[in-house]
Amino acid sequence: MSAKTDRIDRLAELTAARADEGGHGLWYEAFKRLRRNPMAIAGAVIVLVFVLIAILARVLAPYEPDAQTWLGETSTATMTFPGARAGNLLGVDHLGRDMLSRLLIGSQQSLLVGVVATVLGFSAGALLGGVSGACLGLFGTAGRRVDAVLMRFNDMALAVPSLLLAVSVATLLGQSLITVMIAVGVTQVPVFARLLRGSMLAQSHSDYVMASTALGVRKSRIVLNHILPNSLGPVLVQVTLSLATAIIEAAGLSFLGLGGVDAAHPEWGFMLAESQQYLSGALRFAVYPATAIIVTALGFTLLGEALREALDPKLRK
Template structure:
């Protein structure tokens, strides 16, 4: 029989008391999700990729060795496109030159900022418009009544019209109407994600409207508009935030696709990974690395957003928790 000393017994009792207090205090949904994310290898990998991407995009352009528009290769006479001569990497130029003699490494670093800007702004446009439509429709459906059902039905039929069009076709149509520019790409990609955010927030708000706390607040005489704005809407935002993380990945890919089709920034002097990929297609027989570098960067960045977004959805959704 094992005999426990007095000091050990006091230590065990103290640890048990702390554990009981922790259990009584409990944790919020986001705290519990963060704990799960820290134990998820996919989330860690995605977070590391995104941290490196954001660091390069924000800080990198201040430390590039050459300007993104500096045609140093032509001045030095080492780039002669007419003769099919575009040298590869060297000690001074880690990724070599492009077809105009510009340093590819410097353009990749500066282009990361433009790519991040396009993805974030496009996602924010889709999130703002989609959350507005979905929030109004969800609140109207939760309020009930003839006017509430009419507002919800009208808004959702508009969203169904957007969903009926393929996303890339819708983005190309908007970009073609507005004309090629970086702003056009942001608007076109943002509008594509509007239906996803709208339907997701509306569905989440309808589910929350059937919760016990809504029934209790209604029984106490709280106005339905206040319940929808102060309680139902905040509790419905978790899946929308997760979707925003996933949408960032698709926004970067779709923006690159529009730039590849010639609907992005017409000025190729402004480095952006999608524009760089489009410019490289005519030189792919001479120097295929010009297309490989931006393509790999786009794939890795989109993978980081996807891994983190899927891990967040698994951590926040009780049905998907392991």
């Protein structure tokens, strides 16, 4: 009898041990799913390389980005610019500066603008959306009114094309790096606000919120401890995706000449703008910064999409 039960227990344990280590929260499970997804790995590698390059740019760059060392070898009239060679791996630009150095240093600007603008957009948006969502959930009719007003304004902001909004902000505040950050950040605000509020609204209708209410938990605690943490998944995904958009938009603003760019701080979008006149002679002037923008944005997008999949409740067992 005991031999039988032992054997059954052992077999049952073997079966149960398949995936059940126990004591892991949802974030850990999501991370495990993320690790298994090749899309996430690819995205993470790109993002990591980009961040490392940006941090170590000054060390990695072989020359000063604004040193016009090889100006003598270039000629804009005949469209002759030295291409890739031992000293300059990606060649020399129209002012005789090392392309590789400029690209490497340019990553700093992109990272800075991307991160600061997204943080700005996220914090303002999350505040707005959070307040709106909390009002809706907490304060009955009056709360619904506050939410309605906030969200109508938000919808108006959302209706303005983001680049147009950024251009307006940039022209209003004048040209500087800060302007670009604010301009790009402002366009993200309504997106985050809408997202967090919608997510909170969905969570506030869930059964476990009613269960907490039935326990007698205070509404403010329910919002902070249950609704908010469970609403952050989609927002986190949006943060990652926003970094990609922010980098592209920042490049776009610089391209339009609205960035605070000087020669010592090259920026990918500005490099693209500069390349326009020489496209017939040196396509690579445009190809390098464009590739850098695309690959970086792709990295963040891949990571964001993979994160979305990993956090999808439908995929949970």
